[in-house]
Amino acid sequence: MTPGAARWVTLDELRARRSFKWHAQPPDVLPAFIAEMDVTLAPAVARSLVEAVERGDTGYAFPDPELGTAASGFQGERFGWNPDPSGISLIPDVMSGIGAVLRRALPEGGGVVVNTPVYPPFFDHIAAAGCRVVEAPLARDGSGYALDLDAVEAALRGGARAYLLCNPHNPTGLVHSAAELRRVAGLAERHGALVLSDEIHAPLTLAGARHLPYLSLPEARGRGISLISATKGWNLPGLKCAQLVTASEPMRALAASLSPELRFGASNLGVIASIAAYREGGAWLDELLVLIDRNRRLLGDLLAERLPEIGYTPPRATYLAWLDCSALRLGDDPARVFLERGRVALRSGPDFGRSGAGWVRATMATAPETLREIVERMRRAVDAAR
Ligand SMILES: Cc1ncc(COP(=O)(O)O)c(C=O)c1O
Structure with a gap:
């Protein structure tokens, strides 16, 4: 790996961060609710x-x-x-x-x-x-x-x-x-x-x-x-x-x-x-965009495998995934069920307006293994709610 290349950070390293994302929830909750990335800083920055x-x-x-x-x-x-x-x-x-x-x-x-x-x-x-x-x-x-x-x-x-x-x-x-x-x-x-x-x-x-x-x-x-x-x-x-x-x-x-x-x-x-x-951050940004591109595809694969009822159209920009959970019948605010039963924090769809009922937003700017864990926790929540 090129020294200083954009790289996702492990959960252990992330838990040491002092930002809102890593302190707003109890430590057993995996946060994916806020538009913040689990990435190293660009070396020039x-x-x-x-x-x-x-x-x-x-x-x-x-x-x-x-x-x-x-x-x-x-x-x-x-x-x-x-x-x-x-x-x-x-x-x-x-x-x-x-x-x-x-x-x-x-x-x-x-x-x-x-x-x-x-x-x-x-x-x-x-x-x-x-x-x-x-x-x-x-x-x-x-x-x-x-x-x-x-x-x-x-x-x-x-x-x-x-x-x-x-x-x-x-x-x-x-x-x-x-x-x-x-x-x-x-x-x-x-x-x-x-x-x-x-x-x-x-x-x-x-x-x-x-x-x-x-x-x-x-x-x-x-x-x-x-x-x-x-x-x-x-x-x-x-x-x-x-x-x-x-x-x-x-x-x-x-x-x-x-x-x-x-x-x-x-x-x-x-x-x-x-x-x-x-x-000076252009090359780093290009590396990051490759990582996000991989994740938007990986998320599609993970959902198809573990939660095929969820509707997902990969974003053309951003590292945000807007997920239609209405077929899971978890109510207007599925993020509550995912948090309570799966210990994964996603952003509530209804916060985005009335048409967000039944949806959640997930942040997918994270390591592939963390993305996998986010989907696993969502799966667990769905199983527990049945
Ligand atoms: C569309 C959009 N506008 C504004 C903001 C917030 O920007 P700022 O922190 O500069 O107010 C965000 C943060 O996620 C955003 O997604």
Whole structure:
């Protein structure tokens, strides 16, 4: 194995970690509920952090212009579009950026469209910004899902003021096409709506799919803002660093009107690690994507063998598996049964919206043997519930 190559970490090593994932549950529970990876750090990222700590560089975050340059360079290399670095600003994390923009741009009670089932904190952060969630559920497309842009259009026609697009989509792993994104931009123009494109999972676009940054479409820029971050791709969510991207004067003015205090929620170590990830972490990310690709196939094999009643469409991006457990008849919230009877913690489907009843989300960024153990525990829970 290449020294420093991306590698999954053993359960013994993981139990020594101090993060939420490894302490939120009793020690006999195997956690696979949160979007965090069981992986080693990219060597370039680790080096940047060790050097920063050795310098004692733990002060407040500096909105380093190099962050914008590095983020833009990465976007250009991976996705073929270099945003102007002067339109990239530091925010502590994606969700606080979304909240700050909604608070500033929408009136009290303004409707925000989301495509359910969707990342649960969207609901709370929209409400905390004084806005209202308007669901435009994804359409079922065979065993998988597709964006239902007719439903989005109906919501905007009905008065919703913004569209929070999850691109790629959590929990389904959908990667939106150029034609879909073009239509979104057209709808935003026609209805005067703001589009917030959450692209946090873009670095985790897997073989066979291609991520298109929303703002790479010129027609999207006048009413679009995107939120990007290195924290999912390189597993740095606790380091608090994300970026808000604008590419037009009106959106730049909106970003400039946000409180300058916002950036002080970011961490200096996050800025330093993100610059290292974007600049020097590309080869490591490629290795990681190979490991995740293997796992999305392995999970399909394991489910076919041990729990064939579960519906699973491998994600095109992310390391998340959105699992239809309704045929198992474990009720609306199968995650409770899996936890109580199998001692494996998955994320409850109903948290993702009404259509999540009967589903669970599993994180599969883990060692193959751990993935096997997750499925075994689910099997055990099903047997115990019968
Ligand atoms: C779609 C999506 N957006 C935002 C976040 C949270 O990002 P942050 O920690 O930067 O707020 C996540 C985390 O899993 C996510 O999946």
